[in-house]
Amino acid sequence: MDLIVDLGPGTAGRTAAVYRALRAAILDGRIPAGRRLPSTRALAADLGVSRGSVAGAYERLVAEGFLITRVGAGTFVAAAPVARRPAGSPADPLRPRAGWTLVPEPVSGTGPAPRYDFRAGIPDARLFPFGAWRRLVAAELRLGANSPGTYADPAGHPALLSAVARHLGWSRSVRAAPGDLVITNGVQHALDLIARVLLRPGDVVAVEDPGYPPARRLFASMGVRVAGVPVDADGLVVAGLPDRARLVYVTPSHQFPLGGAMSLARRQELLEWARTRQAAIVEDDYDSEFRFSARPLEPLCTLDRSGRVLYVGTFSKSMFPAVRTGFLLAPPGLRPALVAARQIGDFHGQTAVQAALARFIDEGQFARHVRRAGRTYAARHARVVAALAATPGLEVLPSAAGLHVTALLRPGLDAARIVAAARRDGLALEELAAYAEDRSRAASGLVVGFGAVDGALIEEGLALLRPLTA
Numbered sequence: 001m002d003l004i005v006d007l008g009p010g011t012a013g014r015t016a017a018v019y020r021a022l023r024a025a026i027l028d029g030r031i032p033a034g035r036r037l038p039s040t041r042a043l044a045a046d047l048g049v050s051r052g053s054v055a056g057a058y059e060r061l062v063a064e065g066f067l068i069t070r071v072g073a074g075t076f077v078a079a080a081p082v083a084r085r086p087a088g089s090p091a092d093p094l095r096p097r098a099g100w101t102l103v104p105e106p107v108s109g110t111g112p113a114p115r116y117d118f119r120a121g122i123p124d125a126r127l128f129p130f131g132a133w134r135r136l137v138a139a140e141l142r143l144g145a146n147s148p149g150t151y152a153d154p155a156g157h158p159a160l161l162s163a164v165a166r167h168l169g170w171s172r173s174v175r176a177a178p179g180d181l182v183i184t185n186g187v188q189h190a191l192d193l194i195a196r197v198l199l200r201p202g203d204v205v206a207v208e209d210p211g212y213p214p215a216r217r218l219f220a221s222m223g224v225r226v227a228g229v230p231v232d233a234d235g236l237v238v239a240g241l242p243d244r245a246r247l248v249y250v251t252p253s254h255q256f257p258l259g260g261a262m263s264l265a266r267r268q269e270l271l272e273w274a275r276t277r278q279a280a281i282v283e284d285d286y287d288s289e290f291r292f293s294a295r296p297l298e299p300l301c302t303l304d305r306s307g308r309v310l311y312v313g314t315f316s317k318s319m320f321p322a323v324r325t326g327f328l329l330a331p332p333g334l335r336p337a338l339v340a341a342r343q344i345g346d347f348h349g350q351t352a353v354q355a356a357l358a359r360f361i362d363e364g365q366f367a368r369h370v371r372r373a374g375r376t377y378a379a380r381h382a383r384v385v386a387a388l389a390a391t392p393g394l395e396v397l398p399s400a401a402g403l404h405v406t407a408l409l410r411p412g413l414d415a416a417r418i419v420a421a422a423r424r425d426g427l428a429l430e431e432l433a434a435y436a437e438d439r440s441r442a443a444s445g446l447v448v449g450f451g452a453v454d455g456a457l458i459e460e461g462l463a464l465l466r467p468l469t470a
């Protein structure tokens with residue numbers, strides 16, 4: 001019999017090698033159904049292995065139904081053990097459903113960090129107290145803690161729901177009871193739950209343009225029509241909203257990526273628009289723990305009197321993105337469905353991490369970290385703004401929170417060329433047009449993150465822009 005067996009060195013694993021070779025030959029049709037196999041003695045001699053190895057392989061194939069033995073007659077290949085691939089059909093026939101055209105985006109945090117790392121929205125992991133965090137997580141991973149043998153509440157660990165409710169009260173003036181919240185794996189997961197629960201294929205979802213691409217991609221994946229709406233100095237242009245929008249996704253505290261805060265008048269206009277159109281608003285408050293002005297505007301949801309705002313937040317910036325923890329403050333009519341959607345999707349989050357985070361907040365360590373890191377970020381923000389303001393050809397847009405600022409380029413300057421040339425010098429920053437629905441109509445500018453870059457590297461790195469923008 002023509003049987004190719006890669007036995008490798010030594011005797012260990014020979015039974016498995018004979019088994020694999022026979023199984024592959026049967027599945028490929030090289031040994032057809034009904035064919036009688038050689039005796040174990042003959043095949044062993046042929047392959048130069050012990051008879052026991054061949055007998056072991058036959059036994060396993062019989063047990064799995066690939067072979068049958070007939071007493072006195074020998075061992076045979078069973079009739080059609082599995083359906084074979086018809087000649088000419090592709091080896092990889094499965095495709096996503098119609099309309100699913102997305103592929104994973106490159107991940108910005110992988111690979112060696114550039115020398116001057118001004119990529120948007122990356123917090124400085126060196127500022128985070130990992131020692132204290134590790135102790136808290138380790139304590140929650142004991143056998144006696146958090147009932148590890150059972151499933152947990154899909155809405156989130158009760159201690160974390162309470163801690164987040166308190167945290168929202170003191171840090172953002174948002175009134176929430178633990179029972180109004182759902183803990184999620186970050187904002188992205190919150191958007192996924194909201195979209196599953198609220199949207200139907202064919203609905204219209206309005207997003208800011210320029211805006212946050214992962215949100216746009218998530219809504220697009222649900223088979224809805226995503227409409228980009230312009231943003232001006234007051235925030236999303238409410239007059240530009242499509243009449244039929246069922247959901248509007250906005251970043252009022254720190255527009256991503258332009259950096260401005262939505263004005264009070266625009267907030268009221270948006271709330272009124274949603275009330276009359278019976279639409280929902282998703283308010284993404286992703287990074288305003290770090291703010292650099294005396295009196296920030298309170299979140300949009302605190303002005304909402306018609307129950308149309310879903311407020312989402314994250315610990316990705318205030319701690320670090322890999323902690324994958326965020327929250328969703330849901331109107332009472334939606335919360336049961338949102339909790340059910342969480343349970344259907346993945347049952348619940350990491351209980352030990354949630355319990356540790358509750359203690360991190362309750363013991364004041366989270367607030368201390370945000371205060372300390374916030375001072376560092378405020379200093380970096382001021383240095384970056386000063387360095388950009390001193391760079392010819394740039395107009396820095398006002399921004400009083402978060403981990404990035406945006407600057408417009410003088411007409412005639414080519415942002416793509418500047419970003420590529422800077423990258424060759426080790427300076428990583430982003431093109432504003434990368435966040436626009438249509439690059440060809442986008443304003444020309446640069447998005448400059450300052451979370452991860454420190455000290456003299458700020459001025460040194462941004463000085464590399466001068467010859468490119470002069």
Ligand SMILES: Cc1ncc(COP(=O)(O)O)c(C=O)c1O
Pocket residue numbers: 120121185186187188189212251256284286313314315316321325326
């Ligand atoms: C607008 C916006 N929302 C949310 C996030 C973070 O989301 P997540 O909690 O999924 O990490 C970011 C991070 O860059 C962001 O820019």
